[in-house]
Amino acid sequence: MxxxxxxxxxxxxxxxxxxxxxxxxxxxxxxxxxxxxxxxxxxxxxxxxxxxxxxxxxxxxxxxSHVKHAFSFTPSFSIYVACTTEEEIDELYGKLKDDGGHPLMPLGNYGFSKKFGWLNDRFGISWQINFV
Structure with a gap:
C-alpha cells in the first residue's frame, strides 16, 4: 500500500x-x-x-464526475481543522459560512471544546473547525 x-x-x-x-x-x-x-x-x-x-x-x-449521481456529499465525512487562535477559527468559519455555507453547529462552547463550529460549505463539503 x-x-x-x-x-x-x-x-x-x-x-x-x-x-x-x-x-x-x-x-x-x-x-x-x-x-x-x-x-x-x-x-x-x-x-x-x-x-x-x-x-x-x-x-x-x-x-x-461525468456521470450525474443522485447523491452528493454528507456531513459524515468532514475536513477537520485545528485552529491555534480564536482569530483563526473566527475568520475561517466566517468565510465558509458567509460564502454560501450552511451551519450545522454554530461557533460555540460545546463542552468538549471551548470553541467549535461545524458547517457545510457552498460545495456541500462538511468542515469541523476547532480551537485547540
Missing part, C-alpha cells in the same frame, strides 16, 4: 473552483496536479478528470 488520500467527487464541473477556494482559505496549501477531460473524453472538455491538492500538507484527490 502506498498511501491513503481523501477523495472528493464533484458534480457540475465544480472541482477546480472548489480546489481554488480551499487553497485560498488555508495557508500552506496548493493545487499539485490537474488532468483535464479532452475533446473526445467522456467528461465535458476542460473539466477535471483527476486532480490533487494539499491543505496544510494533507493531500486530497478530486474529480468532476
Amino acid at each position: 502506498d498511501k491513503v488520500i481523501p477523495f472528493l467527487m464533484f458534480q457540475e464541473g465544480k472541482a477546480e473552483e472548489a480546489m481554488n477556494y480551499y487553497t485560498s482559505l488555508i495557508e500552506d496549501s496548493e493545487i499539485t496536479s490537474i488532468h483535464r477531460y479532452g475533446a473526445n473524453d467522456a467528461g465535458k472538455e476542460g473539466t477535471v478528470f483527476q486532480a490533487t491538492f494539499t491543505l496544510k500538507g494533507q493531500e486530497f484527490m478530486c474529480i468532476d
